Amino acid sequence: MKNSVSLLYSFVLLVSDFLxxxxxxxxxxxxRVKIDERPLVEPVTAWGYIGVVAVLLIFWIIIxxxxxxxxxxxxxxxxxxxxxxxxxxxxxxxxxxxxxxxxDRAIFPxxxxxxxxxxxxxxxxxxxxxxxxxxRTILFKRGKGIxxxxxxxxxxxxxxxxxxxxxxxxxxxxxxxxGDKRTKYAHIDPDIQFSNFAEVSKKISAHDVHSIVQxxxxxxxxxxxxxxAFAQEHHIAYRFxxxxxxxxxxxxxxxxxxxxxxxxxxxxxLVGWGRIVKRLFDLFxxxxxxxxxxxxxxxxxxxVAAAGGNPIFKQTRMSRFDQEIGLYKFRTHKHAYNGLxxxxxxxxxxxxxxxxxxxxxxxxxxxxxxxxxVGKFLRKTSLDELPQLFNVLxxxxxxxxxxxxxxxxxxxxxxxxxxxxxKPGITGLAVVSxxxxxxxxxxxxxxxYYAQNWSFRLDIVILAKTAAxxxxxxxxxxxx
Numbered sequence: 001m002k003n004s005v006s007l008l009y010s011f012v013l014l015v016s017d018f019l020x021x022x023x024x025x026x027x028x029x030x031x032r033v034k035i036d037e038r039p040l041v042e043p044v045t046a047w048g049y050i051g052v053v054a055v056l057l058i059f060w061i062i063i064x065x066x067x068x069x070x071x072x073x074x075x076x077x078x079x080x081x082x083x084x085x086x087x088x089x090x091x092x093x094x095x096x097x098x099x100x101x102x103x104d105r106a107i108f109p110x111x112x113x114x115x116x117x118x119x120x121x122x123x124x125x126x127x128x129x130x131x132x133x134x135x136r137t138i139l140f141k142r143g144k145g146i147x148x149x150x151x152x153x154x155x156x157x158x159x160x161x162x163x164x165x166x167x168x169x170x171x172x173x174x175x176x177x178x179g180d181k182r183t184k185y186a187h188i189d190p191d192i193q194f195s196n197f198a199e200v201s202k203k204i205s206a207h208d209v210h211s212i213v214q215x216x217x218x219x220x221x222x223x224x225x226x227x228x229a230f231a232q233e234h235h236i237a238y239r240f241x242x243x244x245x246x247x248x249x250x251x252x253x254x255x256x257x258x259x260x261x262x263x264x265x266x267x268x269x270l271v272g273w274g275r276i277v278k279r280l281f282d283l284f285x286x287x288x289x290x291x292x293x294x295x296x297x298x299x300x301x302x303x304v305a306a307a308g309g310n311p312i313f314k315q316t317r318m319s320r321f322d323q324e325i326g327l328y329k330f331r332t333h334k335h336a337y338n339g340l341x342x343x344x345x346x347x348x349x350x351x352x353x354x355x356x357x358x359x360x361x362x363x364x365x366x367x368x369x370x371x372x373x374v375g376k377f378l379r380k381t382s383l384d385e386l387p388q389l390f391n392v393l394x395x396x397x398x399x400x401x402x403x404x405x406x407x408x409x410x411x412x413x414x415x416x417x418x419x420x421x422x423k424p425g426i427t428g429l430a431v432v433s434x435x436x437x438x439x440x441x442x443x444x445x446x447x448x449y450y451a452q453n454w455s456f457r458l459d460i461v462i463l464a465k466t467a468a469x470x471x472x473x474x475x476x477x478x479x480x
Contacts, residue, residue: 005145005171010070012132017064020128021057021092021121026050028116033109042106052107056099060092067091075129083461085126093118140171147172148208152197152227153215154179157241161213162188175208176200197227206234214240268421270454277456282399286392293386300330300383303374309335312387317404318416320423325396327404328387332375341408345370359440382470388426400459401425402447419444422451429458432465 029049033040067088068074075081093114100107108114139145149165149172151158158177165172178194194200212231217240218224231238270278304311314326331338337345346355349369358365371379378384391397397404404424405416429450430443438446450458 005147006072008145009132009136010072010075013070013075013129014061014065016128016132017069017125018057018061020125021060022050022054024120024124025053025057025113025117027120027124028113029109031116032113036110036112038110040109041111042109044106044109049107049109053096056096056107059095059099063092063095064088081129082126083457085129086122086461087457089118089122089125092121136171137169141168145171147210148175149173150176150178150200150204150209150212151215152178152212153241155215155241158215159187161215176204197223197230201230206230206236209234209236211237211239214238216241268418268451268454270422270451274454274456278398278459279395281456281459282392285399286389290389290393293389296383297386300378300386304330304378307335307372307374309338313338315406317406317424318420319396319404320420322420324407325391325404327396328390330378330384330387332372332378332384333370334372334375337370342370385426392426396423398423398425399427400462401428402450403428403430403443418451419447422454427462427466429462432462432469 029046033046064070064085067084069081069084069088074084096107096117097114136145151161151174158179162174162177164170165174174188174192176192176194177188178197178200180195194203212227214224214227228238230236301311309331311330312328313331314328316324317327319325333345337348340348342358343352343355346352346358351369354365354369358368375384388397392399401422401424402419405419428447430438430446433446
């Protein structure tokens, strides 16, 4: 708490954002007015434009602040920072357009200035933040702005934290590990290991400690009170790790239960009104996308039907609360291997060794012999997944969610209950993070992250990235 590095970093980010936004809109003006020779909508001078925009950008920064872009829990999470920055930039450009209407005066000399401004504002702000982050990491590695941490406890987490916090560039230094005489950590300097809190408080000045992390609550309440009192007396940040750390994963809410403070822990953040809003979103955009996709559905159905067999098949997959659903897809496998597990299909064609290679590569083969020529095209363009829109309308799937896994795959993952706390989706975080190019376990971790950290903003970002990836694959000619 006494270490003001976090506050300083937030201030640097604020200044960096303002400079980035100013640069973005200045560049947008130059591109449209100075380079583009087409006539302007309004004759706005450069100084008049910059003067008004600079004042309005102060409110843009306030929008960023309200979204939490200057809070450590957001800017330390790169993906969350990225999504918040995109949303904040979108709201900011809407604010500038609205300001022009409210002020009843021309701010932008042409409409394209706002388009250029939006794109450049996001990209340049992201670039500036990346530079600031990299600079901070360099300073941390040189010992500047380090936060001194005291760990208290004898659990395995104590050793794990000490090892993690010693990583160069994170900005932490463990100055004391307080356990007992029986617990000593081989990878930690013995000079900073102490047997009790009274001993460490005598040898290390409170002014040299910025944060205390207690990894277990002792049965003796007086020991706990002593530690908390020490932290409060010397204005040291304090936090504790709950004994059952696996329990406190997901959406955590602190409230009163019949007048008693309690901590409610949900497996997922997608509870209450969030589920209702997500379902309404799925229905609304599911209907729109299905109507727009009808020509592609019909043409694809004809292409697959021409190859023989039923164009659409149904796979058994797992949905929320362990419910089995029938997932619709256009058939991409050759008819002889349709509906078979990879092991059974490769055994049928006399190449059982391919099953091991398939699993080793994260359920992927570069030239899968089960896939037909039409199927390769469908997979490349993701057209094989279009029938899943009907699963969305039925309520089996969501537009965004974890990958719908088959029952056999779920048995391979011991934390399936977290993934099955939400509906699976046509696309998801694992899809936009690498699809088949990341290991199975890593994909499941991304699915868990999505379930535990769901937000409406996250869904929008995933949908946007999915659309961009599909378009890129179509025009690049590369299949996943």
